[in-house]
Amino acid sequence: MTDSAQQFRLDPRLDADCHTLGRLDCSLLLLMDNVLAPWFILVPEVGGVVEFHELDADVQQRLLGEINLLSRFVKDHFTVDKINVAAIGNMVRQLHVHVVGRSEGDWCWPGVVWGAEKGRGYTEAEVGDILRALENQLGSVFVLAREFEAGA
Amino acid sequence: MTDSAQQFRLDPRLDADCHTLGRLDCSLLLLMDNVLAPWFILVPEVGGVVEFHELDADVQQRLLGEINLLSRFVKDHFTVDKINVAAIGNMVRQLHVHVVGRSEGDWCWPGVVWGAEKGRGYTEAEVGDILRALENQLGSVFVLAREFEAGA
Numbered sequence A, B: 001m002t003d004s005a006q007q008f009r010l011d012p013r014l015d016a017d018c019h020t021l022g023r024l025d026c027s028l029l030l031l032m033d034n035v036l037a038p039w040f041i042l043v044p045e046v047g048g049v050v051e052f053h054e055l056d057a058d059v060q061q062r063l064l065g066e067i068n069l070l071s072r073f074v075k076d077h078f079t080v081d082k083i084n085v086a087a088i089g090n091m092v093r094q095l096h097v098h099v100v101g102r103s104e105g106d107w108c109w110p111g112v113v114w115g116a117e118k119g120r121g122y123t124e125a126e127v128g129d130i131l132r133a134l135e136n137q138l139g140s141v142f143v144l145a146r147e148f149e150a151g152a
Helices: A003-007 A012-017 A057-077 A124-141 A145-150 B003-007 B012-017 B057-077 B124-141 B145-150
Strands: A018-023 A027-032 A039-044 A082-087 A097-102 B018-023 B027-032 B039-044 B082-087 B097-102
Touching: A012 A018, A018 A124, A018 A145, A027 A057, A027 A124, A039 A057, A057 A082, A057 A097, A057 A124, A057 B057, B012 B018, B018 B124, B018 B145, B027 B057, B027 B124, B039 B057, B057 B082, B057 B097, B057 B124
Parallel strands: none
Antiparallel strands: A018 A027, A027 A039, A039 A097, A082 A097, A082 B082, B018 B027, B027 B039, B039 B097, B082 B097
16 A cells, blocks of 8 residues: 555544545545435545646556546446546645546536535445446446455 | 648537637637636647547647646646636537636635636736747747648
8 A cells, every 4th residue: 555545534524524435546436415406526545636637657557547547437337417526626635536427407407516406315225326326337347346445 | 740730620508608819739828818827728629529538638738738837837827826726618519628716815715617607808908918928938839829820
């Protein structure tokens, strides 16, 4: 484990707003707790990085792979018309990348999800469905949070 | 010139809303005509691509390099607190990546620029200043639009 991984700790606001689903190659995979859109967030497990361009080249490459993988998953598993990918971080400085499936006519279309009102949260069963779909499509690339949290 | 480059044509809405500054490695470089933020847009010159993850791997790598270069330029040349990087495309489907310098306390902080009201456009002199700064920092990677437009 590198120094930067040791220093990593998920921002409390992301933790409060999202379900931590698991881990991909270099990032935690979160689900925004808002059923109105399939809204995922990747948080590279490196400490102290704020801007996308500040990532080490190898971590940036791994994150890029995750963005591609997750975008395909959202397109394949949900009925969406557009993927929105963004690293914003005006509210939470810890580097995190949104991958959001959008549908024409969804609650804030064609506006963006950031700043739009939130819907209800997911039920446990709904989160379970998404976890199974991730396991089916991503295989061993995806490690369930309950597996590494049990060992923490 | 590849087939996809031949098919490429800048979306009319992007063309209307922005100044075309020039070209980087694989993308047109635009400046949103809104003085309230240093708001650049990269448009890879490939035809028919809508989603970031649909880009060929080599073009994606080149675009990634441009995002890094442009993000550093915005940090170095303007007084900004945060870079917002995003591929949204709900309004304009042609793939384009926003690289926006944000300052705490700017007109829509901490909200996002998409959907916020616009400020005045740039004067010719102000665009000229930005072009010179790009030439100084990026050197031969940056090709001025007036050079390739003269030959078109």
